[in-house]
Every structure is written in structure tokens, then in C-alpha cells.
Amino acid sequence: MKLSLQQPIQYTRNLPLQVGSCSEAFDRLHALLKEFPLGAEACIVCEAIMTDDLCRIEYIQSVYTEPEEKDVRILSIPAGTYLFEQLRFPPSNGAGLIPLLNRFATSSLNSIDHRQQLFVRLYKEGPFAIVVQILAPLTHTIGE
Numbered sequence: 801m802k803l804s805l806q807q808p809i810q811y812t813r814n815l816p817l818q819v820g821s822c823s824e825a826f827d828r829l830h831a832l833l834k835e836f837p838l839g840a841e842a843c844i845v846c847e848a849i850m851t852d853d854l855c856r857i858e859y860i861q862s863v864y865t866e867p868e869e870k871d872v873r874i875l876s877i878p879a880g881t882y883l884f885e886q887l888r889f890p891p892s893n894g895a896g897l898i899p900l901l902n903r904f905a906t907s908s909l910n911s912i913d914h915r916q917q918l919f920v921r922l923y924k925e926g927p928f929a930i931v932v933q934i935l936a937p938l939t940h941t942i943g944e
Contacts, residue, residue: 801883801884801885802881802882802883802884802938803881803882803883803884803935804880804881804882805877805878805879805880805881805882806879807879808876808877808878808879809841809843809876809877809921810865810873810875810876811841811842811843811863811864811865811873811874811875811876812863812864812865812869812871812872812873812874813863813864813865813869813871813874814861814862814863814874815828815829815832815842815862815863815864819859819862820859821859821894822844822846822857822859822894822897822898822901822920823893823894823895823897823898824859824894825844825859825862825894826844826891826893826894826897826920826922827893827894828862829842829844829862829864829922830890830894830922830930832864833864833922833924833930834924834930836864836866836924837866837867837924838867838924838925838926838927839866839867839868839923839924840864840865840866840867840923840924841864841865841921841922841923841924842862842863842864842865842921842922843862843863843864843875843877843919843920843921843922844859844861844862844919844920844922845860845861845862845863845875845917845918845919846858846859846860846901846917846918846920847860847915847916847917847918848901848902848905848906848915848916848918848936849914849915850905850906850914850915850916851914855902855905855906857898857901857902857905857918860917861875863875877919877921877935878937880937880938881937881938882919882935882936882937882938883904883908883935883936883938884933884934884935884936885904885933885934886931886932886933887900887931887932887933887934890922890930890931890932891932897920897932900934901918901920901934904918904934904936905918905936908936916936917936917937918934918935918936919934919935919936919937920932920933920934921933921934921935
């Protein structure tokens with residue numbers, strides 16, 4: 801599915817503890833969001849790298865923001881057009897996220913691209929509901 805963001809989604813804080821993989825970042829952010837109020841969200845930035853025989857997911861950064869936070873933006877998902885998937889059920893842990901990222905990346909990359917930036921967005925929708933979305937940029941608006 802395609803998604804058009806009319807304005808950037810902004811994040812104001814880095815994950816407080818160092819992590820080295822998307823799996824580990826997902827586990828920490830998921831636990832962090834459980835403690836935050838409704839509307840809190842987080843983002844894992846990663847890159848899918850296609851080789852001849854596999855797709856490798858490399859971790860870049862993870863950030864989060866609480867609702868109504870006015871701190872300085874440190875990262876944003878820029879306005880633009882994205883390939884988009886909202887997972888029906890969030891994975892129970894970070895290890896379960898990786899096959900989903902691989903599937904999304906292999907279906908969204910064309911034969912010319914060998915690298916694709918991915919955003920994994922986690923949004924606290926309800927007291928016990930965290931929504932997980934995967935976005936891959938197609939185009940961006942100027943200025944982001």
C-alpha cells in the first residue's frame with residue numbers, strides 16, 4: 801500500500817540505552833512505550849541491503865517522543881510518499897520483527913535498488929495496544 805505523509809512525523813529523544821540491532825531496539829522501545837501515556841510513539845530507522853541470495857537488515861537509530869512534547873526535533877520521518885504496511889498483530893519480540901522486515905523489504909525493493917531505508921513506527925494506541933507500521937520512502941518533499 802502507498803501512504804502520503806503531508807507533514808513529517810517528528811521524534812524528540814534518542815533511546816536512552818545503546819542497542820546494536822533492530823531486534824534489540826524493538827524490545828526496548830516496546831517495553832518503554834508500555835509505560836508511556838497514549839499517543840506516545842517510537843521509530844526504528846534501519847536499512848535493508850539486498851545481496852544475491854539474502855536481505856540483510858542493518859540497524860541505524862532508534863528514537864521516541866511522548867504526546868505533546870515540545871523538545872527540539874532530533875529526527876523525523878519526512879513528508880513524502882511511502883510504501884506502507886501496518887502489521888495486523890505486533891510481534892511478541894524483536895526476533896519476530898526481523899522476518900517481517902525482510903519480507904517487506906524484498907517485496908518493496910525493485911531489481912535496480914540494492915539498499916532501502918526503512919522506518920519501523922511503534923505507536924501506543926491504547927492501554928495495551930501498540931501498533932507497528934513499516935514505511936519505505938518512495939519520494940520526499942523538498943526541505944526534509
